[in-house]
Amino acid sequence: MKASRDNLRRSALAGLGILLGLWALSFATSAVWPAALGRCPFGYDVLRPDSTVCELAIGGLWVSLSIGIAAGAVATLFGLLVAMAARAAGGVLEEGSIRLADAFFALPDVLILMVLQFAAQTLADVHPALKVAPAPLMIASLAAVGWSGPARMFRNRFATLEAQDFIAASKALGAGRPFLLRRHLWPAMRGYLLAILVARIPAAILAESTVSFFGIAKVEPMSLGRYLGTSYSSLLYPSGARIVVPAWILLVLVVLGATLSAQGAALDRE
């Protein structure tokens, strides 16, 4: 049992190492030392012949990771706030807010994302003063899409924790809600929160790449998702796979890192 926990802990550290390492490598090679990616085994991009495949794929990774982390953090925090408010209000309000989360959760991320991007772009076309930069707009859209799952999970977790004997004992001793939250609930929620946040990162990157593939979002500087989304036509050329495969591998590594880290965070929860 202990060996299995140690293995999980090691895997979680490896996952975190993969995520941080990829972000640092991507940021350092694109922002600090761009010449490092000038020589690339995959050659130059077909659609952007002045850049190598490595420059575009690795250079876009930190943008995607930053968007994924920011969107994941905003969505998770908003979900937490909704869950806390719902639990505090109780009754019809709690039921109503969870039904609203259900309505959001029932629809595909990509569908809501397309509608939100569509709405924001239409608004910006007519009122240029209301135009939001593509990256913050994407973060806001992804957060608006991603809050419902965490809200439901946090609400259920709060309900489970609040039904435990130690909470009842603490309440009987006169503990108020802020004390319960700080002393008992928050320590039990920390790992869970981290697991949910990390799990949102690849989901956000994938959703962004799919929306970019449809040509609806144009994140600048170019993210990994947008690079993947806009490079699809290169697959029609002979040996075009060399353009897409490196970005694909990076995406798989991000998912692997996030999955391993989330497992570690879940271990902390236990």
Next chain:
Amino acid sequence: MPRTFARIGRQLAVVPIVALGSYLLIAALPLGAEEDSKRQLPPELVASYRRDLGIGEPLGFLRPWQKLFRGERLGTSAQGVTGEELLRKISGSVGVGSLAMALALTWALAFAVLRSRRGSGARVMGKMIPAIAFGTPVFIPALLLAPYVAEAGHWLPELAAALVISASPGIFLGALLTDAVRAELSRDYVRTALGKGLAPGSVFRRHVVPNVLPALLDSVGPVATALLAGSFAAERVFGLPYFGQLYVVAVLQKQVAIVVVATTCFAALLAAVGLCVELVRLFVDPRTRAAGQP
């Protein structure tokens, strides 16, 4: 039974919420596109747009539906859609989705068998396969397959679309299945049944499977959502003229009335899946039946 009705009611409540939410969002948007904002829009175009969406009318949100039921074309004449065409597109997507669901179940079983095997190879594969499946946007395998199948006809593009959208949900189901089976196998009642001399196959069939099925049923909703989300990209890549393609084109061409109707249809489709799940649950989960009895 009341609990089942409550669950069904919750599923159905999503449809009007989505219908109203999407309508209000679209109706609140100012009229115009990038090109339109540079010139004055003719008043008759503005009036036609407002009429199409029923903006400013009591119960205006019903206007796009009214047009559909009258057999009128929704959206601009060239890219618009009639109710009959919409139904045909929905049935096309549902057909691809059903095929994808069957394939997803096949992947799930195959992955569950792989994960249940011992050995470091199986363990590494058990971690790598989900990472590859969840880290791959649907459009990448679709594009890799497209040159070989897009023009082939004979339902090959539909089959290829079902194949690429089923991979990730299938692996998700497989992981869920393995975890649920492992959890059940470690329970006391299994040890008791085995200790009393029941054959392992019988224990699995008579005790473990009925307890695992409800967990699998819970995941059908998210899997259906994932399949529909995947159909947007797959239908576009393989050139399938179904519902996902219609939706993406409507968004790109800012066909607002179609966006409103199609979003609601998606919600209704998912609610229908939810209803089917609840009905199946009534048959396979004795706890659901027992919960309704006095």
